[in-house]
Amino acid sequence: MHRVLLREIVIDAPAEQFDAVSRFWAGLLGTEAKQVPDFPEFTALPNPAALSWVGLQRINEGPARYHVDVETDDVEAEVARLIRLGAIEKGRHRSWVVLEDPAGLLLCVVPVDSEDFEARSRVVDG
Amino acid sequence: MHRVLLREIVIDAPAEQFDAVSRFWAGLLGTEAKQVPDFPEFTALPNPAALSWVGLQRINEGPARYHVDVETDDVEAEVARLIRLGAIEKGRHRSWVVLEDPAGLLLCVVPVDSEDFEARSRVVDG
Numbered sequence: 001m002h003r004v005l006l007r008e009i010v011i012d013a014p015a016e017q018f019d020a021v022s023r024f025w026a027g028l029l030g031t032e033a034k035q036v037p038d039f040p041e042f043t044a045l046p047n048p049a050a051l052s053w054v055g056l057q058r059i060n061e062g063p064a065r066y067h068v069d070v071e072t073d074d075v076e077a078e079v080a081r082l083i084r085l086g087a088i089e090k091g092r093h094r095s096w097v098v099l100e101d102p103a104g105l106l107l108c109v110v111p112v113d114s115e116d117f118e119a120r121s122r123v124v125d126g
Numbered sequence: 127m128h129r130v131l132l133r134e135i136v137i138d139a140p141a142e143q144f145d146a147v148s149r150f151w152a153g154l155l156g157t158e159a160k161q162v163p164d165f166p167e168f169t170a171l172p173n174p175a176a177l178s179w180v181g182l183q184r185i186n187e188g189p190a191r192y193h194v195d196v197e198t199d200d201v202e203a204e205v206a207r208l209i210r211l212g213a214i215e216k217g218r219h220r221s222w223v224v225l226e227d228p229a230g231l232l233l234c235v236v237p238v239d240s241e242d243f244e245a246r247s248r249v250v251d252g
Contacts, residue, residue: 006155006176007145009135009194013229019227020148027211028196029132030248041175050132064229068135085153086146091187098170102146102192103139122156122175 002074005121008053010067012106018058027098029054067106069096071117078109081126130202131247133240134179138191155180193232195222197243204235205252228242 013021022043026033029048035057036042043056053069072078079097083089086093096110114120128134139147148169155174159182160166164178169182179195209215220237222236231232240246 004154004156004175006135006180009192011177011227011231012150015230021231024212024228028130028208030130030250048132049130050178051246051251052132052135054132064227064231066135066194066231068192072179074161080151082154087148101137101190103143104149105137105147105190105192110197115165120177124156 001125002072002077002119004078004124005071005117006052006068006113007071008055008069009050010055010057010066010069010108012057012059012067013064014062015058015060015066018056019125021064022056025054025056027033046053056117065106067108069108069110071112071114073112073117074122074125075109075111077126078124081097082107082109084126127249127251128198128203129243130204131197131243131248131249132178132194133196133197133236133241134181136181136193136195136234138183138185138193140188140190141184141186143190144155144182147190150184151180151182171181191232193234195234195236196237197236197240198245199238199243199247201235201237203252204250207250208233208235210252 024032033043041058044053048054087099091098096108148159167184171180174180213225217224222234
């Protein structure tokens with residue numbers, strides 16, 4: 001048994017479109033984009049007009065896309081569970097694992113980071 | 127002045143992949159997929175293990191994609207504001223307007239539907 005929470009929508013934008021995309025989403029969400037100091041490819045959109053967290057990632061290849069982050073207190077157990085549900089593992093980066101859903105949509109399984117994870121997440125089996 | 131809230135992540139899946147995608151996301155989120163009676167192309171994922179709402183849409187052309195729904199108490203004002211921020215209008219369906227962000231990512235501007243919209247949304251200018 002472990003816990004999961006779909007926490008974040010990430011907007012992945014190619015480098016040449018990044019500034020326009022960043023201005024658009026900060027404006028849409030009534031916030032200001034702030035580059036994350038330790039991870040310059042990521043830009044936060046603090047306290048957005050949104051139910052979930054929303055962030056931006058500068059990508060070096062491929063077209064713009066959305067992906068989602070699933071937070072969990074047991075990354076390996078959650079990756080194994082999602083593979084049983086039909087996901088494919090695509091890569092590992094620092095603390096997170098990149099998966100594709102059965103239609104090829106990207107999601108990342110990330111370790112707990114939210115202060116309110118215990119309160120907001122749900123227990124799953126396996 | 128009107129209000130906005132990024133409320134929902136929608137998983138758009140081609141018809142031939144829809145059942146596998148639906149099982150996957152219902153399992154990931156610890157819920158059961160329920161087709162929406164009046165709009166059979168939409169499938170709800172009630173009370174998901176997620177901060178935002180998550181839904182599924184069966185699509186008839188193109189590859190799988192995510193899109194997001196932005197809820198507002200003034201659809202026309204919000205569409206005009208987002209076009210000024212760099213969006214392009216792609217179409218109109220029933221009560222909502224389909225836009226692309228500056229990199230081509232899909233979003234829909236939808237009229238207020240959530241009971242807690244007033245409490246969760248944010249006032250924007252224009």
